[in-house]
Amino acid sequence: MGFGVRKHYLNKAKGNVVTSRGFVCNKEGQRGKDKRDHLTKVGRAETIMGCHARMGIKLIRKTGKYRVYDFVAEHNHELHKPECVHMMQSVRKLVDVQA
Structure with missing residues (x-):
């Protein structure tokens, strides 16, 4: 199961x-x-569905590390099948070995 990230x-x-x-x-x-x-x-395919899944991170200045401050995991649409995840735009990166 997967989803694209923006x-x-x-x-x-x-x-x-x-x-x-x-x-x-x-x-x-x-x-x-x-x-x-x-x-x-x-018409064009309906791709935007008003999903509220998100994650926000912020820098903690004292430690220099990032912390998750906002996280919503619920999606209002079906997720991609595991065998199709490699075709999503956010995952579709070619490594030098693959090229």
Whole structure:
């Protein structure tokens, strides 16, 4: 079982130090209004479902380590099958050995 991950936001301090970062499910958000011509017959696939699964991390300045401060694990859609996980965009990276 798997799902795609997308970067949501990034906060930096002076000196380009990442202070917090958010990650969301790739099906998070709402689909906007279709702005194409009304004569379009074939619509696009529905990929955004309003999923609320997310994780937020922030830097603890005293230790220099990151801590998870926001985590929601519930999805409102079916997850990908294990045999199809390698085809998801967030996982689809070619290693030098594979190339």
